[in-house]
Amino acid sequence: MRHAIRIAIIWIVVTAILEVLIGIVPIPSPVGSDEGEGIHQTIYMLFYLGAPIFAFVWVVLLYGLITYRARDPQTETERPPMPGSNALILLWAGITFLIVLFMAGWGTFTLHEITQPPSVAAEGSAASTRSHPGATNQKQPGGLPAGSVYTNARPLIVQAIGQQWFWTFRYPSFGGMETKELVVPVGVPVLFHITSLDVVHSFWIYEEDVKEDAVPGQDNTAWMVARFPIHTEVNGKNSAYCNELCGLWHGYMVANVTVEKYSAFKSWATHMESYEKSTGLLKNLPSYAPVYYPASNANFPPAPQDQSP
Amino acid sequence: MAVATGVMPARRSWLMRPNMLWAFVLGIAAFVFVVWGLGHDGGLLPSWGLEINQIMFLGYGAAILFFFIGLGVFNEPVKWLLGIPISEEEELERYGAYGGIDRYFRYTLDHKVIGIQYMVTILAAFCLGGFIAMLIRTELLTPNARFTDPETYLSLVTEHSVIMLVMASSIIIGSFGNYFIPLFIGSKRMAFPRIEALSFWLFLLAIVIMPTALFFGGSQTGWTGYAPLADQMHAGHDAYITTWALAGTANTLVGINLVATIWLMRAPGMTWSRMNLTCWSVLVGAILDWLAMPIMVAVQSMVGFDRALLTGLFVPVQGGSAFFYENVFWTFGHPEVYILAIPGMGIVLDILPVFTRRPIYAYRAAVVGMLGIGLLSWFVWQHHLFVSGLTPGLRPFFMFSTEMISFPTGLVFLAALGTLYGGAIRFKTAMLFAVAFFPDFLLGGFSGIFVSDVPSDVQLHGSYWVQAHFHFILMGATLFAFFAGIYFWFPKFTGRRLNERLGQVHFWLMWIGFNGTFITLAIVGIMGMSRRYATYFPYLQGVNVTATIFAYLLGISIIPFLWNFIYSWGWGEKAEENPYQSRSLEWQVPTPIPVDNFEEIPLVLSGPYEYWSNQPMAILKPSESAGTPAAGN
Incomplete structure (x- = not known):
């Protein structure tokens, strides 16, 4: 009993210290996006929940080691067994089970929350992580009028295409234009369709808590609602990078990310679209599709004309 | 397992018996022969239009095969197959009966x-x-x-x-x-x-x-x-x-x-x-x-x-x-x-x-x-x-x-x-x-x-x-x-x-x-x-x-x-046979452990962790202590 009280006191003290120390864990703050809220809450919850468990095992272990060390190893003899207690085993197992149940329950609810963007929830499972090629229940984005005005009720669809070793972003609502940097508006749900042309990549924007693998032949989705403007040039770590080993220049597969006001985004997007139209780029791109296979989507330009004077 | 109790037959020189050295020599030689021979135009072998990955797998396959030949893995199976008797020396060596460091470098x-x-x-x-x-x-x-x-x-x-x-x-x-x-x-x-x-x-x-x-x-x-x-x-x-x-x-x-x-x-x-x-x-x-x-x-x-x-x-x-x-x-x-x-x-x-x-x-x-x-x-x-x-x-x-x-x-x-x-x-x-x-x-x-x-x-x-x-x-x-x-x-x-x-x-x-x-x-x-x-x-x-x-x-x-x-x-300092006074069976056999581990199959009486008990975990020579109550299951 004496030991139990001592262990309890030490445990409470150590737990209190650990809970305070969680504050210095370098989790980015403030949260950059709406769906990141649930992710950050989960990380903090696990730290706060884990600290007392962690402290408990450490305190019990160290206390036992110190208290029951053999004072004189030469003369110490066999000790009787600790009385077996089914109640203790059941209690121990029961508590573990409850903790597991709580964590899994929390995870399930939070997962539901962060995979259902509020504004597109009405479209059913549109925001689910995986939609099979060909069976996508997303509105065919190519059919939307170019540059249609978005409200919060409808997400901006951006396709992130991984390729050794760079990202390409396609904006189906802006004529299917392609860019090398990602520009998205603040406060508008952005639905990413992520795919790959060659090997498995993974699309990660650290500050916005977006991560989804880019698997060739597969259309994965993720969404985000950015909370404040960000420019990669200002804050170097805010980039989209590849998180799954994809070969030689994996570490260099980084794209700039800009999050800006809707009006600025809109003027950038329309400018880019008309620029790509004027250079003939849009015409030569394969039409927008959930996934791309080099053979089937090849869109060959016409033969060059004789331009000699 | 045949463990000689009498005179052990004399052995051939260590070089003549299959061992790790021969295994590596043959294995590396086979690998180099295949990869270098097939992989170069005008090499030892005709190239047969093989591509590099095919050559590599052939090379590793050959290396593994010849490694095992050098190691003598196939000696007994081949002899069994052909009806050639296996010498006592070979058999004893397979089971490590000779002792010595060289058994660690053999099959x-x-x-x-x-x-x-x-x-x-x-x-x-x-x-x-x-x-x-x-x-x-x-x-x-x-x-x-x-x-x-x-x-x-x-x-x-x-x-x-x-x-x-x-x-x-x-x-x-x-x-x-x-x-x-x-x-x-x-x-x-x-x-x-x-x-x-x-x-x-x-x-x-x-x-x-x-x-x-x-x-x-x-x-x-x-x-x-x-x-x-x-x-x-x-x-x-x-x-x-x-x-x-x-x-x-x-x-x-x-x-x-x-x-x-x-x-x-x-x-x-x-x-x-x-x-x-x-x-x-x-x-x-x-x-x-x-x-x-x-x-x-x-x-x-x-x-x-x-x-x-x-x-x-x-x-x-x-x-x-x-x-x-x-x-x-x-x-x-x-x-x-x-x-x-x-x-x-x-x-x-x-x-x-x-x-x-x-x-x-x-x-x-x-x-x-x-x-x-x-x-x-x-x-x-x-x-x-x-x-x-x-x-x-x-x-x-x-x-x-x-x-x-x-x-x-x-x-x-x-x-x-x-x-x-x-x-x-x-x-x-x-x-x-x-x-x-x-x-x-x-x-x-x-x-x-x-x-x-x-x-x-x-x-x-x-x-x-x-x-x-x-x-x-x-x-x-x-x-x-x-x-x-x-x-x-x-x-x-x-x-x-x-x-x-x-x-x-x-x-x-x-x-x-x-x-x-x-x-x-x-x-x-x-x-x-x-x-x-x-x-x-x-x-x-x-x-x-x-x-x-x-x-x-x-x-x-x-x-x-x-x-x-x-x-x-x-x-290092010599250790006694059971330096930690463990009850467990592996500490009850002599050091170095005989090839056969136990002279007789022991009769186990209790578990390995029952430190408060005076009963040993097992009777190591059941035939000498007849009359001991058998282990209850």
């Missing part, structure tokens, strides 16, 4: 020789893999790729991870499992000695073949070898495939052999509930080995077909599927983790009672715990694919099944803590390593929860957090259990003791270096550093430099151990 069928062969090979592989880890950490001192170029860096990452994982797949099952299981259960031998010996040499080849990748451009896939990328790799990736095919086969064979041995070869009175916990843990590990490893052999063979025969199984353009590879790979990959971890639990739970002088607490709960982890390990693999395109509806299930693993693991912790309380704890080095298993494993489990809960996994997946997490398990738990086993059983292997003081220095350097390195790396993960980057954003440099310094400390810690290990083996 010896004695399980004790094979255990030592495994242990020394594993230590060598660990030092090689650890040295590569030091190179990796050196590269990560600066945000730019200065020390190596990205290609070399990724090749080194692959070498490190594959060597370490192949090594760790056998780390405890191969060394202590092979050495001690027959001793634990009171058997004179393994169920399948020839398969057991074969498994070691396959394992050695796997370890030796992996570094040859560096001569052929290396492999830049990491240990996962994700498929469309693997299809693109240099010829070096064929070494990766061959390594896993060999290691997978070896582990499957080990698994079959150990399951059969533990199931069928127990001495009279050795009931299931009297087995050492190491036996239980090795049994669980062996079942997983036997069932999971063939999956890896199959999936790597499919990548091999892709590369050599252009089957396009994993190339989306050709109708293959990248996601399929990930699924099959992790169906193997997660049981694999417990192939590494569970035997470690058994070893530390075996060591705790000896140094606390009291029975293990909640033996049955610990057994249930280990069996439960083994069972659950089959239902969690998709937690590696939470952000890879997994069906969304399945994610909560895999989150729950993964977190459920902490339930049986908790029982193992309970057994350990219950054993310590009220004991008389003696802090030998073996005990320190065994105790350190628990805080390390706790860190591993704690960090694992973060990546098993889907919302937090979205942010931490593929970051250094994951890397720290599995090092906590594989290094902090498994490797510490391995060292605990070496310090504990060294007197039984060699008849000598390891130096205690050097052992303590080794422990503290290693423990501090290990925790410093990987706690720091977990923090780097939270800060957003992705795995397998030769470069990183400059704001991460401070933490990375800290991790590298701790990693160097970790690297240095192996030096006192190696010195201790080599010096003590040759010239």
